[in-house]
Amino acid sequence: MTLLKNPVFQQFRKNGALTAEEEKRLLGLEQKPRRVDASDPLWHENDTVDAFCILKQGWAYSFRNLDSGAKQILKLYLPGDIIGMRDFGFSHRLAGVEMIDEGVVCPFSHQQLFEVMDYSATLASGIVAIAVRQQAMLTERLVYVGRHTAQQRLAHFLYELYLRLSRIEAVKDNTFSLPLSQEQVGDALGLSSVHVSRTFSMLRDEGLVLRDRQRIQLPDPMALASMAEFSDAYLDESMPSPFLDLHGISSRALRDAQKA
Amino acid sequence: MTLLKNPVFQQFRKNGALTAEEEKRLLGLEQKPRRVDASDPLWHENDTVDAFCILKQGWAYSFRNLDSGAKQILKLYLPGDIIGMRDFGFSHRLAGVEMIDEGVVCPFSHQQLFEVMDYSATLASGIVAIAVRQQAMLTERLVYVGRHTAQQRLAHFLYELYLRLSRIEAVKDNTFSLPLSQEQVGDALGLSSVHVSRTFSMLRDEGLVLRDRQRIQLPDPMALASMAEFSDAYLDESMPSPFLDLHGISSRALRDAQKA
Numbered sequence: 031m032t033l034l035k036n037p038v039f040q041q042f043r044k045n046g047a048l049t050a051e052e053e054k055r056l057l058g059l060e061q062k063p064r065r066v067d068a069s070d071p072l073w074h075e076n077d078t079v080d081a082f083c084i085l086k087q088g089w090a091y092s093f094r095n096l097d098s099g100a101k102q103i104l105k106l107y108l109p110g111d112i113i114g115m116r117d118f119g120f121s122h123r124l125a126g127v128e129m130i131d132e133g134v135v136c137p138f139s140h141q142q143l144f145e146v147m148d149y150s151a152t153l154a155s156g157i158v159a160i161a162v163r164q165q166a167m168l169t170e171r172l173v174y175v176g177r178h179t180a181q182q183r184l185a186h187f188l189y190e191l192y193l194r195l196s197r198i199e200a201v202k203d204n205t206f207s208l209p210l211s212q213e214q215v216g217d218a219l220g221l222s223s224v225h226v227s228r229t230f231s232m233l234r235d236e237g238l239v240l241r242d243r244q245r246i247q248l249p250d251p252m253a254l255a256s257m258a259e260f261s262d263a264y265l266d267e268s269m270p271s272p273f274l275d276l277h278g279i280s281s282r283a284l285r286d287a288q289k290a
Numbered sequence: 291m292t293l294l295k296n297p298v299f300q301q302f303r304k305n306g307a308l309t310a311e312e313e314k315r316l317l318g319l320e321q322k323p324r325r326v327d328a329s330d331p332l333w334h335e336n337d338t339v340d341a342f343c344i345l346k347q348g349w350a351y352s353f354r355n356l357d358s359g360a361k362q363i364l365k366l367y368l369p370g371d372i373i374g375m376r377d378f379g380f381s382h383r384l385a386g387v388e389m390i391d392e393g394v395v396c397p398f399s400h401q402q403l404f405e406v407m408d409y410s411a412t413l414a415s416g417i418v419a420i421a422v423r424q425q426a427m428l429t430e431r432l433v434y435v436g437r438h439t440a441q442q443r444l445a446h447f448l449y450e451l452y453l454r455l456s457r458i459e460a461v462k463d464n465t466f467s468l469p470l471s472q473e474q475v476g477d478a479l480g481l482s483s484v485h486v487s488r489t490f491s492m493l494r495d496e497g498l499v500l501r502d503r504q505r506i507q508l509p510d511p512m513a514l515a516s517m518a519e520f521s522d523a524y525l526d527e528s529m530p531s532p533f534l535d536l537h538g539i540s541s542r543a544l545r546d547a548q549k550a
Binding site: 038076079094096097102104115116117118119120121122124139140141144145147148150151154155157158159160161162163165166168169172173175176177220263264266268269270272273276 | 357376380382419420480
């Protein structure tokens with residue numbers, strides 16, 4: 031999975047809003063792939079910020095260690111995501127990031143990111159839109175966790191993943207792989223592991239979620255969404271029209287396209 | 291207050307990282323100042339995203355309406371802030387925004403924002419850094435509210451404001467103006483108005499916070515920060531060094547600077 035397959039850049043491509051040179055520059059961020067094992071830390075809270083990553087394979091999460099010794103899981107990263115944009119403009123990491131399962135990451139430097147953003151308004155806007163969307167998901171979950179039942183929280187969490195995974199073609203027959211342990215799901219939702227297990231059973235009894243080890247099946251995704259009072263505005267994949275016609279502004283990109 | 295006085299661009303300027311032309315382009319976003327009254331909505335949740343704003347005077351906040359009829363206040367905007375970056379890349383507003391007291395806002399379009407971001411990597415990076423910092427504050431508060439006492443929450447909230455206001459020179463003798471009602475403070479912290487009032491009294495009894503109508507005085511800011519277990523990493527105003535030397539990349543900006 032490459033950054034070009036990220037739902038934001040997919041939208042650009044569908045609308046013919048990326049030139050060949052812009053695609054090449056995005057792919058230029060993925061030149062140093064590195065294998066990582068399950069549970070490998072990418073960095074720790076308070077580390078110096080020296081790189082960002084594209085997640086090519088596998089899942090990762092950002093987290094805070096709580097005083098109680100527990101973790102608060104903040105964001106879940108899926109293949110095609112950029113990791114670390116949250117630290118943009120800060121000297122030190124605001125959260126740690128760890129791999130969930132094994133995978134491949136491509137680190138890139140501030141300098142590389144600046145060059146891509148500087149090349150055209152389209153690339154800069156796409157990268158900002160990805161960062162904002164990640165934050166929107168986090169905000170949604172934090173607001174949400176504060177005021178819903180355990181069952182709605184888990185339903186919301188699973189339906190959101192279902193939508194995100196659908197967009198990167200990782201859902202088949204309403205079934206997807208969930209590499210998180212019960213404890214990790216709990217750390218994302220503010221629930222104990224036992225509570226997560228009990229809540230999965232309730233969703234199963236209502237015919238909404240079937241789980242077999244790491245396989246999750248949603249027999250009726252719309253029913254699950256409705257139970258979770260899910261609003262997908264914050265996951266809306268369509269970019270507003272000004273984004274899809276940036277070439278008038280992007281003089282350098284335009285010049286290159288005309289030369290080609 | 292202008293966007294140039296925002297702590298992020300102040301950092302750039304202190305380090306000589308903004309050219310005259312870059313400053314001019316930033317100021318170009320502020321050409322249509324508009325007076326707004328206290329409680330005026332700037333937009334509503336679900337409205338079409340058609341503009342962003344620089345807040346020149348006054349305070350504003352973004353919020354969600356809860357099913358209960360209450361509000362959840364998300365971000366507080368102070369003079370010099372950009373409002374609406376959270377909606378960047380979305381077609382519809384994810385949250386409403388209202389003025390708190392009266393003030394002045396300068397709306398600008400997607401097109402204007404793209405042109406500024408396209409002009410140089412410095413401007414693009416500064417704008418992204420401002421957006422990321424706003425989100426970092428929101429994340430911090432939401433994570434925080436979940437696991438601290440009412441007294442710590444209020445202490446945290448007030449100390450954060452004290453720091454933000456200090457940076458825009460709106461604190462004098464450890465005293466600043468807080469135009470929010472008790473109810474609004476409660477909507478930001480997930481507390482009832484009565485609970486906020488009681489918590490202010492507790493902080494007063496401990497000699498940490500004096501309140502006289504809308505004036506707040508912090509006799510010993512460090513003691514307040516310590517009580518709130520405040521970590522200011524997420525408010526860190528110093529930009530990492532790669533940000534302060536972007537001109538090598540910003541070919542257009544550099545060209546203009548050399549011409550000048």
